Structures are given as structure tokens and as C-alpha cells.
Amino acid sequence: MTLTTWAWLALAAYGAHILEEYTFDWRNWARAVMKLPVEWSDFYVTNALVVVLGAVQAELAATWPLAPLAYAALMMINALFFHVLPFVRSGGRFSPGLATALVLFFPVAIAMWRRAWSDGLVDGATAVAAIVAGALLMAYPVVLLNLRSKSYFRQDRP
Known part of the structure; x- marks a missing residue:
């Protein structure tokens, strides 16, 4: 399969992941x-x-x-740091999204990187940029969540 095909499959995998998270109450977890x-x-x-x-x-x-390599990095970072490690650290408490992270995110993301590598599309700079971009994409909403409670960012203050 081409990198483009894998990239579309990555989006489909993310859709399934979102459904799993929603169904099993990711918010409260x-x-x-x-x-x-x-x-x-x-x-x-x-x-x-x-x-x-x-x-x-x-x-x-x-x-x-x-772009797809950064998305693949985002998927792997999400899977590892927001599903697998919390599952382990919590003594096996189910993490909504864990199943799709293991069954879809890791295989699809790895396939994307392998396809890009075999097509000669990955060099050191691209690999580093993709991983950094994926990490920043994952961190961005978490940072915003934590900043919004700070008084400077609150819009309900006089």
C-alpha cells in the first residue's frame, strides 16, 4: 500500500479510537x-x-x-503515553482507547513509517521533525486544558 493509503487508514483508525474512548467514558477515566x-x-x-x-x-x-509521519507519531505517542502506560501504572485499570491503540494505532503508524522509509522519504531531519510535531500535537490540548484555569486566561473575570 502507498503512504497515502496508509494515511487514510490512519484516519479511519482514529475514528474507531474516538468511538472506543467515547463509549467507555474516557472523560471520567x-x-x-x-x-x-x-x-x-x-x-x-x-x-x-x-x-x-x-x-x-x-x-x-x-x-x-x-504530515502523515507526524500523524503517525501522534498516534504512537497517544497509544503509549495516554493508554498503555496509564494502564500499567494503574495496575490494569482499563483505559478507554487501549484496544484500538494496541490493535490499530501501533500497527498502522508503524506501517506508515515503514512505507515512508522504504520509499526513501525519511531522513534524520524528517524523522525528528515528525516526532517533535507529533509530540507537540499531543501536548497542545493538554497544555490548553491546564492553562484555562489560570486567572489570566479566564474570561469570566472582571
Whole structure:
């Protein structure tokens, strides 16, 4: 399969992941286990952006491989740091999204990197940029969640 095909499959995998998280109450899990001050509206907006980014990276895959590689990095970072490690640290408490992280995120993301590598689209700079971009994409909503309670960012103050 081409990188573009894998990129579209990555978006489909993310869709399945979002469904799993929603179905198994990711919000309350994230509050209890990850101590994130998250609401369902945050979940909806963040995942809407992830879907938009997924479509964009798939469209750009043929001409800008950094985009799908960053999306693949985002998927692996999400899977490892927001599902697998919390599952282990919590003594096996189910993490909504864990199944799709293991069954879809890791295999699809690895396949994207392998395809790009075999097509000669990955060099050191591209690999580093993709991993950094994926990490920044994962960190961005978490940072915003934590900043919004700070008085400077509150819009309900005089």
C-alpha cells in the first residue's frame, strides 16, 4: 500500500479510537487516572481537530510525507503515553482507547513509517521533525486544558 493509503487508514483508525474512548467514558477515566480537568466538550472539539488533521495529512501524504509521519507519531505517542502506560501504572485499570491503540494505532503508524522509509522519504531531519510535531500535537490540548484555569486566561473575570 502507498503512504497515502496508509494515511487514510490512519484516519479511519482514529475514528474507531474516538468511538472506543467515547463509549467507555474516557472523560471520567481521564479525570480519575490522568488527573486531566477535561469535559466532554473538550473531547469533542479536540477529536474534531484530530479528524480534520487526519484528512489533511492524508491529502498531503503524496507531496509532504512529514504530515502523515507526524500523524503517525501522534498516534504512537497517544497509544503509549495516554493508554498503555496509564494502564500499567494503574495496575490494569482499563483505559478507554487501549484496544484500538494496541490493535490499530501501533500497527498502522508503524506501517506508515515503514512505507515512508522504504520509499526513501525519511531522513534524520524528517524523522525528528515528525516526532517533535507529533509530540507537540499531543501536548497542545493538554497544555490548553491546564492553562484555562489560570486567572489570566479566564474570561469570566472582571
